[in-house]
Amino acid sequence: MKATIWKKITVLVLILAVPGFLYYLLTAKGKNRYKPLAHFGPKEVAKTSHRFHGKDIPDTNYYQLPPFKLTDQDGKPFTEADLKGKIFVASFFYTHCPTVCNTINKNLSYLVGTYWKNKMVYFTSITVDPERDTPDILKKYLQSFKPESNRWVFLTGDTTSIYNLARKGFLVDAVQTGKDDFIYSDKLILIDQDKHIRGYYSGANTNDVNRLNDEIKVLIAEELRKVDKALY
Secondary structure: OHHHHHHHHHHHHHHHHHHHHHHHHOOOOOOOOOOOOOOEOOEEEEEEEEEEOOEEEEEEEEOOOOOOEEEEOOOOEEEHHHHOOOEEEEEEEOOOOOHHHHHHHHHHHHHHHHOOOOOOEEEEEEEOOOOOOOHHHHHHHHHOOOOOOOOEEEEEOOHHHHHHHHHHHOOOOEEEEEOOEEEEOOEEEEEOOOOOEEEEEEOOOHHHHHHHHHHHHHHHHHHHHHHHHHHO
16 A cells, blocks of 8 residues: 555656756756755744754744635635645736736746646635725636636735735735735745745746746655655
């Protein structure tokens, strides 16, 4: 039984993770060195520790995304519990914004198509104009990209909840400055299965989007290694 599970894990790593590993193994002036993804946000030293090379190393408590409750494009409640055990990419936008939102969401559509077979990876796009972006509007906007997966979710809610989630949850800017004027981050935010922030990327920058693609694969490999350790 364990051998079968291990075989499946190996296949997944080869298909999904190897390109990401190559990217990191070839960094640091060409030396073969694995570079794990960073953790973003405040952190603190835990009271527990682990052994490494015969030494006790203090554990670290990393920042975690707080609970939230929003509404998806189908009008259904959507919370952090719907992403339990998932890797996901979050972003902020509004449907009637100028060109930048369209560029960001086209890049997201490319990533959604890349991972359409992988049930570990989700994408969430959160409107900063919930008064106009109702579920019906979001659903129509989402369908305009003809997504290849139902794991791209568009979210709305009340203004206070969304702006607090942006600033105090994802640690990015989001504020309304006028009737149709908004200041919000163009970042795509990579979140791991434990709700830790693992990366920020400009959604309108091709190099950053490609880097995110690589780092999603690295994160998939990281999560699969946890499964491997749990089995043995």
